[in-house]
Amino acid sequence: MSAETSSSSSPTSASHGPAERAAVIDHAALAHNVNTVRSWAQPAQVMAVVKADAYGHGMIECARTAVAAGATWLGVAHVSEALQLREAGLTTPTLAWLHTSGTPFGRAVEEGIDLGVSGWELDAIAEAARRLERPARVHLKIDTGLGRNGCPPEEWDALCARAAELQRPGLIRVVGVFSHLAVADEPEREHEVDAALNRFHDAVALARSHGLDPDLRHLANTPATLARPDTHLDMVRFGVGMYGLSPFAGEGPETFNLRPVMSLTTTLAANKLVPANQGVSYGYRYRTGAATRLGLVPLGYADGVPRTADEAPVWIDGRTYRVSGRIAMDQFMVDLHTEEQEIQVGAPVELFGPRSGILASEWADAAGTINYEIVTRVGARVPRIHVNREAARRGAEEKK
Numbered sequence: 001m002s003a004e005t006s007s008s009s010s011p012t013s014a015s016h017g018p019a020e021r022a023a024v025i026d027h028a029a030l031a032h033n034v035n036t037v038r039s040w041a042q043p044a045q046v047m048a049v050v051k052a053d054a055y056g057h058g059m060i061e062c063a064r065t066a067v068a069a070g071a072t073w074l075g076v077a078h079v080s081e082a083l084q085l086r087e088a089g090l091t092t093p094t095l096a097w098l099h100t101s102g103t104p105f106g107r108a109v110e111e112g113i114d115l116g117v118s119g120w121e122l123d124a125i126a127e128a129a130r131r132l133e134r135p136a137r138v139h140l141k142i143d144t145g146l147g148r149n150g151c152p153p154e155e156w157d158a159l160c161a162r163a164a165e166l167q168r169p170g171l172i173r174v175v176g177v178f179s180h181l182a183v184a185d186e187p188e189r190e191h192e193v194d195a196a197l198n199r200f201h202d203a204v205a206l207a208r209s210h211g212l213d214p215d216l217r218h219l220a221n222t223p224a225t226l227a228r229p230d231t232h233l234d235m236v237r238f239g240v241g242m243y244g245l246s247p248f249a250g251e252g253p254e255t256f257n258l259r260p261v262m263s264l265t266t267t268l269a270a271n272k273l274v275p276a277n278q279g280v281s282y283g284y285r286y287r288t289g290a291a292t293r294l295g296l297v298p299l300g301y302a303d304g305v306p307r308t309a310d311e312a313p314v315w316i317d318g319r320t321y322r323v324s325g326r327i328a329m330d331q332f333m334v335d336l337h338t339e340e341q342e343i344q345v346g347a348p349v350e351l352f353g354p355r356s357g358i359l360a361s362e363w364a365d366a367a368g369t370i371n372y373e374i375v376t377r378v379g380a381r382v383p384r385i386h387v388n389r390e391a392a393r394r395g396a397e398e399k400k
């Protein structure tokens with residue numbers, strides 16, 4: 001993190017001392033990552049994917065910084081997320097792609113939110129447009145192999161025909177065709193990406209043969225944006241990389257000139273001397289090898305720290321230790337391997353972030369999951385503290 005933090009944006013303040021717990025969100029890093037991806041992707045546009053509260057980083061704040069840094073689109077899963085962006089005053093083009101029969105399509109049309117369509121949604125959306133006398137903006141989604149939503153290739157012709165029929169009287173406007181990749185994060189599976197890309201191009205050609213004229217063809221997520229320039233097309237949908245996380249196993253964000261945005265921090269809540277063979281936490285899954293001090297870290301699985309992250313790294317006051325024993329709901333312990341009280345209660349603790357150099361992916365490895373899940377699940381009990389917002393804006397101004 002930048003050494004320069006103003007008092008208004010610092011995670012500490014003179015009157016309150018260090019925040020008890022915080023996910024510190026560095027907006028200078030976020031803006032840097034958006035600029036990095038813009039330079040990689042251009043002339044393709046960048047959609048900043050801010051679903052799931054911007055992967056746990058704070059949706060509204062991150063969307064503002066991403067747009068200031070040059071993202072021209074915002075992407076979310078749910079219409080309800082897109083509506084929150086509009087309520088916050090963000091008028092940037094926004095796409096939502098995961099709907100249910102309860103999705104408020106009418107509200108989306110009123111607010112000019114673009115809608116991903118895989119099949120059944122098309123007529124429901126056209127019905128809302130008819131009622132409101134306002135055309136709905138639609139991106140048709142083809143399943144190029146992922147097997148989740150997306151129109152199966154066998155039904156694509158019929159979907160395009162129906163879309164053309166609804167576009168003629170002006171009920172909808174098909175502005176985009178898109179798909180989502182399944183294996184772009186595994187570079188050795190390039191042939192499967194090739195196959196998906198070919199299916200995508202075929203689908204666009206078929207849409208055009210129906211008289212549709214989608215301006216925006218988009219396929220790439222973060223791994224494809226970084227590894228497969230041939231998938232950039234008209235726009236990339238950039239999620240995890242924007243938060244400074246690498247989607248590739250065994251390759252860190254620095255390989256791609258990306259900077260981690262979130263630091264998960266707290267302070268040491270206790271430091272006590274215990275004898276050898278002391279059982280530690282539920283189940284006594286850890287026992288001290290010698291007389292030692294145990295440090296108490298006041299973050300647990302209620303805060304999103306995975307219970308399964310045995311022996312994950314923890315930085316305390318300049319040194320890296322390991323989780324010792326079961327992670328509980330509110331806390332876990334760390335064997336400090338010394339009998340001396342070298343570390344005071346209140347000392348800074350970081351689970352991951354640039355200060356410690358620990359990556360969210362190290363916690364993910366310890367827990368048997370991926371870095372996406374580590375940051376996205378940081379709990380509501382942990383305040384997000386946004387820093388370097390002014391620096392991010394200034395940097396954006398200078399680039400314009």
Ligand SMILES: *Cc1c(COP(=O)(O)O)cnc(C)c1O
Nearest residue numbers: 049180221222223237238239240
């Ligand atoms: C979440 C999501 C993305 C972003 O993926 P990253 O790997 O985080 O970049 C892109 N497209 C769709 C459809 C998604 O659901």
